[in-house]
């Protein structure tokens with residue numbers, strides 16, 4: 001463990017974990033945005049946290065990633081961290097999920113740490129400033145070199161756009177069209193699996209997914225399009241969604257989203273009783289690995305796979321690659337282990353990627 005890791009885990013984290021998680025998150029995003037705008041600050045962060053080993057770059061769907069480790073959707077919903085994240089060893093990030101209209105999100109508490117479970121109960125309900133604000137923000141921000149920007153699109157979390165299927169489809173379509181027309185983002189992920197929005201996960205029904213993709217594929221797009229998959233469907237139901245994705249030429253899959261299955265918690269008694277939300281972190285690890293493995297077994301190289309869920313160590317990341325992931329994403333690991341985790345994953349990947357057999 002190097003000094004930056006040690007300080008995060010033993011000095012900063014014990015303080016941060018006493019403060020409301022959403023306040024800490026907001027503070028980190030604001031500080032990260034400011035630090036990213038100051039060149040000497042970026043240099044200092046880069047000194048401590050950036051990966052500087054042998055070349056581990058990868059080209060996936062024609063996009064060049066300096067490192068195969070990305071920040072997962074939900075941390076930087078409004079695209080404020082695009083300047084600082086390259087200094088922390090990330091090869092890219094998935095901004096969002098964004099929606100056509102700004103969303104305030106669900107009622108608080110929107111985030112609850114389950115420390116013994118290495119998990120966060122996420123009940124944010126797609127809190128974000130909306131697609132127009134994102135386009136404005138990214139158009140005005142100088143792009144960092146060699147850093148990939150994926151954009152995750154969800155439907156606006158209001159009763160109107162969630163209860164009516166056609167309104168929901170149109171909502172995705174508006175964001176997708178605006179982003180394409182503004183030429184913002186290197187790839188797009190259609191988030192069909194947010195577990196805590198109004199009306200549930202409508203488009204994890206294959207018939208409705210087909211309807212959604214019929215509409216979205218009418219919109220001109222020259223970039224790879226991925227689907228953010230649920231991880232708590234039985235395999236056969238999951239595979240039906242993959243069949244639809246295949247028919248519509250979807251390039252890849254992010255496997256996957258939060259886990260709604262509270263039985264996957266090591267200490268389910270720690271979960272709050274008064275509300276529900278999706279579980280991040282450790283409860284996502286095995287379900288996501290298994291779905292990645294099965295997807296590779298059945299579909300071979302047909303889909304790009306981005307593996308996400310429960311990466312807290314280089315071992316965890318290597319398990320995702322071994323299961324068949326082309327790239328990995330992290331969010332809870334960053335919160336529990338600190339930003340040094342990214343560099344440690346990259347270093348291990350540099351040593352072992354040649355040995356991975358999928």
Ligand SMILES: Cc1cc2nc3c(=O)[nH]c(=O)nc-3n(C[C@H](O)[C@H](O)[C@H](O)COP(=O)(O)O)c2cc1C
Nearest residue numbers: 072073074096097256257280281309310330331332
């Ligand atoms: C605070 C928080 C907010 C999230 N918001 C989103 C979101 O807006 N869109 C999305 O696709 N996934 C969202 N997720 C899910 C993550 O992107 C990821 O799929 C999941 O947390 C599993 O990864 P992890 O175990 O590394 O946290 C969120 C997760 C967290 C912890």
